[in-house]
Amino acid sequence: MTTSNLKLLCSNFCKLRLDNMVTRSNSYYKPRYRPPHWYMPKDRVMTDDMVTQENKQFIEEVMKDKLKMQTEMKSPLVEGDVQQTVQWSPFIKRTGLIARKIGNYPVWDKSGKKLQTTLLQVVDNHVIKYIPPEEYKPMRNSTQSGIRTQRHGCLLIGSQTIDPSTVTKDYCGIFDSVGMLPKQHLCRFLISPEAALPTGTPLFATHFRVGDYIDIRAKTIDRGFQGVIKRWGFKGMPASHGVTKTHRRPGNIGGGGEKGRVWPGTKMPGHMGNRWRILRGVKILRINTKYNVIWALGVAIPGETGAMCYLYDTVLPLKKLKTAPPFPTHPPMSDLPLEYYDESIHPFDDSTITLDDA
Template sequence: MAGICNKLFKLTISTNFCCLETTYKISLQVRNRQKNVPRLRFPLWYLKKERTLYPEKLTLENKEFIEEVVHDTFGPPAVLSGISTYKTTSPLKTQPVEKGVWTENSKRCGLITRKIGCYPMWDKNGKIIWSTLLQVIDNHVVKYTPPEEVDPPRKPKRFLKPNKYGVLLVGAESANPQLYTKEYCGLFTAAGLPPKKFLGKFNITPDAIIQPGTPLTACHYQPGDIVDVCGKTVDRGFQGVMKRWGFKGMPASHGVTKTHRRGGNIGGGGEKGRVWPGTKMPGHMGNKWRVLRGLKIWRINTKYNILYVQGLGVPGETNSLIYVHDTLLPLRKRKESPLYFPTFYPQLVDTPLPDDLYDSTVHPFDQPSITFA
């Protein structure tokens, strides 16, 4: 009887003395657009992040003592550039690295930002410029892996060449270490940093190495730089061909019945005679990583670490993560050394920077637009 129940109802019945335990198995459909190719190997920093929270029955004095230890280790809590973090005053714990010299083949680190909205600006001729605001959220360099130690999971089968790029691990947005596992917090011990909520990997050349523990700000770039942004698009769910692919649809009247928003023929006769792979059909829309290349930085706010990037097409919802790095377009790549290489160091600047840095073609709002002779 138990075998029949297992085949028909997928029930698992186990009897132990007088205890009867029943387990039901339910299948739920999950709609997404992820690749079905399994990951060959996880990276070194792919560890269990969140720990299991349970009632520890700590007294008020114990909680205050734990918070005191956290503040003594990472510094007192503070709000820096509009982001809640810890005010670290300890020097960098790792050995200092030698500063490299920029070349045309140099590839430096990027930033992890958060999309916070859109904003209009005007150039000096009165033409409107729409921009997207990307805020750099408490970025720090966590770890550097030299090229000889980088072992990618997928390697080319032919023309195998030695790897020339190292890996720089960047963390964003400091968090309370009590919320994470011991293994995950151990990633930041060598750099002397509190655990970060988000991690990002950037491939760099050895001449663009940055010492672990160094903060990264919006001054990593300058107004006029061309960057590429990467983010996850807005999840639209299951959509038809008119919204997903922009089809015109069928006529609204004149004999059309029940096909107003349909896609029409998908596999004609003759030589075609089938549905070809890649045919535009209804399906899941959005929730995919997309890269937008060749965006110009019009303005930088140094007080709150905000980048004003060209256009309104930056992928992702508001408050979503956006990864920013130097553009890879061959005709818009950097031809000369950046102002700060490999990154911006505040201690090397004699005078403090202004709150807003503008491109030469943008009209600053704090200056008059019309002058009379």
């Protein structure tokens, strides 16, 4: 090895990195996507496959035919293949839905009060696979003693059908075995064995009812590295009177004496957002059956516009289901009303002022 090559290696591998400096506690942690071991890689390298224009048109026609067949496929609940013999009880856990956050919208109650809501659209949800409790092996045991007592099965739900040519062969294999087209998003829901659904069952927004409370799980907006004022809401230092270059700094971060150190959990600058959070006890005020849109009360649902959310029946004791919901899910029906409103919400198509002749 020559001297020039040695200097080049030292300059590349021995220089100080400001984005990854090892400290006494731990190294720099950057939030990144870590799929589970069972998950197949989805994204493929988009190379030129040397396909002629006629073959491309033929592939597009085949894809349209397959997509049409899947959309026209009847639900097993309608065809009568599933005989539901178990009645719903408060101890049975139903499946959830995958929805897309599409924005905020105001509604008014019957007293004239304005309420802000978040619109969640249930996009093309289908049951991909059901794993019974005997075969489902979670990555973490449900008990601390190490003896796994699994009482729930696993229902794999897919959302938003995509072109199979844009994903890998291994990822398509998950859906080929069940006769479905690939889905953009997948989610596992732990359910009771009594609430199992067959493969290919479509799920709609009417799986929930107006007035019910749901839990919404989503990933917060990724805001990158932020200071204490934006991340934790600190006031900051004064603007003048001797303050120099410390206007947005946190100030003292440790005490004196025997406890003269930085305590664990101290609020300091760091990465903000990109964390999974659950908002519990959100009330459903309105449901549109044509576009499968759910109006959820409040604007504090995690995620940016266009983010995917996972909807569950709430686990809060005082807001749990008191009456039987659609069990195991709501079957597709053609004679449903276009809109469902909560009893406290004023429908837009009703009159707001009535005049008496007297």
